[in-house]
Amino acid sequence: MKINDLTIEQLEKAASMLKAISHPVRIAILNHLENGKKSTVTEIHEALGIEQSAASHHLGILRNNDILVAKRDGKNTYYFYKHDRLNVLIDCISKCACEKV
């Protein structure tokens, strides 16, 4: 597979996935979920100290853009990474940010 010559659709898909990630709260969520960890909306809302509706909203954005998957289990909905590859991306941007702040 050639990765250097993307179609317009692929560029737009890449951009929308990245844009979904490009928010401090959502990066914090993704760090929280690294290495296959699964968490509920409430756990994230409490762990990050954000409103419940905000947690749900941000998780919805990540789910709608193929970053996370939601799986219902009784009253709870567990969210987790859709693809392991994204761990690399989150590690990468986290390291970049740590270098530069």
Next chain:
Amino acid sequence: MKINDLTIEQLEKAASMLKAISHPVRIAILNHLENGKKSTVTEIHEALGIEQSAASHHLGILRNNDILVAKRDGKNTYYFYKHDRLNVLIDCISKCACEKV
């Protein structure tokens, strides 16, 4: 270094860097510049078929967010990656996008 527990400043830095990348044109620019390649504004404007002012504008966003470096050489200004690590990120999101389109 711990990468899993970022400060708010680091989260915001990571988000602003990612947001800078999160645009189809800018991902195309970054793909064009992969592996240490250097290009001028005009080269990018012609290679991508976008307006000169748009090329300059997008390159400015990438430069202001520590993704690219600009180095003037006579009349030309060469742009290139600030950090090799970003190659990994661009490869990663490109592969993700190719998988899913």
Next chain:
DNA sequence: CTTAGATATTTATATATTTGTATAAATTGT
């Protein structure tokens, strides 16, 4: 100093995102 090529900035309009509050929907246990 003037010109031409290369790059950057400004401006305005349209569109999108974020945030909090309130409320609705789904599920379990009584």
Next chain:
DNA sequence: ACAATTTATACAAATATATAAATATCTAAG
């Protein structure tokens, strides 16, 4: 069926972003 818990959605105000066109700045050469 009802109450309690969990999750999702709707709304509105503030803020941010995208886009294109026009213009300005910078640099080398003459």
